[in-house]
Amino acid sequence: MIEQVPTLAQLVKQLQQVPYLASKNVYRVAHYFLTLDQKRMQQLCKILLEAQENVIPCQICFVWKEKDRNCAYCDSPRKDRSTICVVETWQELMAIEKTGGYHGVYHLLGGAICPLNGIGPENLTIDQLVKRMSSEIKEIILATNQTPEGEATASYIAAKLKDWPLKITCLARGIPVGSSLEYMDRVTVFKALSERRLF
């Protein structure tokens, strides 16, 4: 019966295209938008349009930046430019930033190599990463995901950078903090065991 309320049907159609919004929540979110007052709604639309206009990727590290501002990483004097952390997407970068434990710069790949989905190295910013290499850079942290695609991407990048005199590292694998061994999969336990460290 939603076809009899065409404006609402249009709204639902738009929301169905938003990723990570579970289909069972689309109606709930549509309901939320309809209950916003006019001022709030105008503000939301203003922010959406502004974001689309003003937020662009940095041409060095490909992290989102304000059009008329410097990049928060590449152009910051407080960041250690000798370490580059390579991540797949902006969401992973935010996960690392939240730890507060990293003070270097980033390189955002834009995804991982995945031939089945037609994503090859040329679709990512790997060439641009290679172009960034200089004697100033001492370490590359390959922080791609622990998935077959993420690991393949890390290997590909490591091979590309092998002629540069730098340390290539990756994130530690093992049991997540707060988890019990019992509920971990076999491969994780095996890695945690074989890559054990001194206590």
Place this chain on the structure above:
Amino acid sequence: MIEQVPTLAQLVKQLQQVPYLASKNVYRVAHYFLTLDQKRMQQLCKILLEAQENVIPCQICFVWKEKDRNCAYCDSPRKDRSTICVVETWQELMAIEKTGGYHGVYHLLGGAICPLNGIGPENLTIDQLVKRMSSEIKEIILATNQTPEGEATASYIAAKLKDWPLKITCLARGIPVGSSLEYMDRVTVFKALSERRLF
């Protein structure tokens, strides 16, 4: 570091207010909006503003309707106006509509009685439901949720309507289709057993 990209920080803040959008998905959805082209973004904002302007609750059943159109239920000659299905929210109405098995009209309460959250009968459309009563109405289906709040609301409404000569029904309780007994909670199994039907 998101504070250094204020437009993006604003967008994230807006998205954090959207219900049912998991906090870990906020960055992903923000990323999605930033990658939309200008035309798509303008269209989205147009639809949001139009929906806010044109979609209003029907003054009889409180279901969303187009401002300049009739209500798809109350004003439809194809709906059986002798049966009113009482639901908490629009999302539950959509769940019933999806079954294609109901041809009566609705009454949308706007929630359930929940004293802990400060929601009393006066915050819902229960008075308006009582005002809808007429000799034309033969059955009220109390399709509130199977939660303490939903059941309390159903009891309250049933008490309010007890002087009207009509059939008050509620949804069947039991084992969901496709589920195995083993994984059901004790109360559900008990209800399924005590409210068993002829095969």
